[in-house]
Amino acid sequence: MSSKSARVMSDDAASVDVPVGGAVMKGRSGLARIWYAAGYSAAGLKAAYRGEAAFRQLVLLNLLLIPLAFLLDVSRVERAVLVAVVFLGLIVELLNSAIEATVDRISFELHPLAKQAKDMGSAAQLLALCLIGLVWAVILIP
Structure with missing residues (x-):
């Protein structure tokens, strides 16, 4: 497992590596997914405003x-x-x-x-x- 991924249990009880930092949000669901997506959106708005x-x-x-x-x-x-x-x-x-x-x-x-x-x-x-x-x-x- 690389330092930029996390081990997550899938529905069929097998563990998979999921990239951390938003590249793939398949390891998150429900409110956590919405929370992180909102954070990425805010970062995008901030980057656009600054740059x-x-x-x-x-x-x-x-x-x-x-x-x-x-x-x-x-x-x-x-x-x-x-x-x-x-x-x-x-x-x-x-x-x-x-x-x-x-x-x-x-x-x-x-x-x-x-x-x-x-x-x-x-x-x-x-x-x-x-x-x-x-x-x-x-x-x-x-």
């Missing part, structure tokens, strides 16, 4: 637009859509940052497929930002 200027800018945009959505005289469904699209912008930025980090982890070498992956992530973010603008405009402009 990605675009994510920080979108957080600021969310801090402005979400309260504004609750101040506007719109229906509950419209308010929900206004809030949902700005959250979608954050989600797409997290995925875009994950793509970039993965490509950079593999190699900093310039490669057409690496460029294509990064460009597609960037395009997804552009479309998410356009969607935010479009939805807010459609709901707010009479």
